Amino acid sequence: MRDIPPxxxxxxxxxxxxxxxxxxxxxxxxxAWAIESGSRAWGFPSPDSDYDCRFVYVRPREQYLSLWPARDVIETPLDAVFDVNGWDLAKAMRLIAKGNATAVEWLRAPIVYRGDLAFRDRLLAFAHDVVERGAVGRHYLHVARRQKAGPPSLKRFFYVLRPAAALRWLHDHPAEALPPMHLPTLLAESTASAEVRDAVHELIALKSVTRELGDAAPPAVLQRFVDDELARAEAFELVAPAHDRAAVRARADAAFRAEIGA
Incomplete structure (x- = not known):
């Protein structure tokens, strides 16, 4: 599979x-799976945005049986244009089992450099089985809080706005736990008002042609949207685990062994 926008x-x-x-x-x-992450995949790139390629790789089966396992991350040189690194399958599956939203986002990325679609679908099915809404909700709530605590800027506001939109998506899809990573899609698939969607699209259009957005205040309608979603999402802090941890680990082990042919 390959899906690269022109x-x-x-x-x-x-x-x-x-x-x-x-x-x-x-x-x-x-x-097995290589995608674009960061602002391009999130739907709000700037003219000078770098390229954030992330990938999941699989080692030969015998290497997973070694007493001295290899590092579970592969990194390539970082520079002003390229940020290319990836996770071993085992690391990715452990993180998914813990409800790590970033690992799940890679599976739902709209920009794909290369990938085995069947592999992606198997990992997504695994994620649907084990990922808990509470863990994902807390992830986005905590990301938004951290970004809000930093020096205010319109660029930083996007990193608050996207998790707030993910929280709204979770509210509007009470039986789901895997939100899209793309900000316009999150809003299109939620009950966010037309006023909010229009303001977001205007801000995205501005960011697409502006290297530095500065520290101007975000539109009031979007600030209210963020504040309301984060306040409502406080409830995720009290959500108890719904799955038995041992059962999740057993499910993860079985899925991992199937992937490596063990």
């Missing part, structure tokens, strides 16, 4: 493809 720089995409092939050759792994 707005992305073809030369940069080709360089990312080369990095991914280099990772496979240098480390003897198979990259």
């Amino acid at each position: 707005s992305m720089d073809a030369a940069v995409v080709a360089a990312i493809d080369e990095r991914l092939a280099g990772v496979e050759a240098a480390h003897g792994v198979r990259i």
Whole structure:
């Protein structure tokens, strides 16, 4: 599977493809899923946004049986344009089992450099089985709080707005625990007002042509939206685990063994 929008720089995409092939050759792994994360995948890039490629890789089965397992992260050199790194399958599955929303977002990314769709669907099914709404809600609530605590700027406000939109999506989908990562999609699939959606689209359009948004106050309608969603999401702090931890670990072990052919 590959899904690259035409707005992305073809030369940069080709360089990312080369990095991914280099990772496979240098480390003897198979990259099963590689996506774009960060502001491009979130739906609000700036003209100078870097490229944040994230991937999940699988080692040969015998390497998972070693007494000295390899590091579970592979990183490539970081610079002003490229931020390319990934997680071992085992790490990704452990994080999903814990309800890590970032790991789940990678599986729902709208921009895909390369990937085995069946692999993605199996991990998504696993996530649907084990991820708890309470853990995901707390993740987005805590992310928004951390960003609000930093120096105020319109750019930072986007990092508060997206988790607030994810919290609204969770409220509007009470039987679901895996929100999309793309901000416009979160709003389109929620009951956010037309006024909120219009204000978000205007702010995204401004960010798309502006390198520095400055420290102006965000539109009042969006500030109210954020405040209301974070206040309502306080309830996630009191949500108790619904799944038995041992059962989740057993489910994770079984899914992992199936993936590596053990």
